[in-house]
Amino acid sequence: MKSRIIHLTTMALIASAILAACDRQPRKTAELQRINDSMEHPHNYADTFNADRQDWENFKIEARARLKQNEDSLQNISDRIGKAGEKLRAGYDQKMITLRARNNELKDRLESYTDEGRDNWDKFKLSFNNDMDSISRNMQSFFTGERHK
Numbered sequence: 001m002k003s004r005i006i007h008l009t010t011m012a013l014i015a016s017a018i019l020a021a022c023d024r025q026p027r028k029t030a031e032l033q034r035i036n037d038s039m040e041h042p043h044n045y046a047d048t049f050n051a052d053r054q055d056w057e058n059f060k061i062e063a064r065a066r067l068k069q070n071e072d073s074l075q076n077i078s079d080r081i082g083k084a085g086e087k088l089r090a091g092y093d094q095k096m097i098t099l100r101a102r103n104n105e106l107k108d109r110l111e112s113y114t115d116e117g118r119d120n121w122d123k124f125k126l127s128f129n130n131d132m133d134s135i136s137r138n139m140q141s142f143f144t145g146e147r148h149k
Contacts, residue, residue, distance in 0.1 A: 052118065059125060063110050066132055070103045073139050095142060102135055 074096065081092045106128065113124060 052115075052121070056115070056121070060110065063106075063128065063132070067103060067107050067110070070132075070135055070139070074100055074103065077139065077142055092142075095138075099135060099138060099142075102131070106131055106135070 077092075078096060081089055081096065084092060109128065115121065
């Protein structure tokens, strides 16, 4: 009885190993095909690289403009806070510190980003835009007391 269980377990492990190896083959083949294509047609690779580089440069210019716009909006909010009463100013000052810190953090992330491949670029871009939108929503609702993530 024990030997049957051992044989069945061994067979199951062998079968799962074979299935796992078969599943990887199409991915390897597709990757090899992509490498071969880039070697046969290097201009396609260069075009893709240049397009990605241009996308990054455009994104950086737009992001810097949005960060500058955020700084200007924060300055306008700060001016409005200066006119508020002492009790209100204390609560607003803490919100202002948080928003400025988040805006500066985004500025640092933008300047320190290094190209790590297309997938990482897409993730960075999505994350960065979400964070920028979050700051914008928090600035728009600054005086109403709503909080956005």
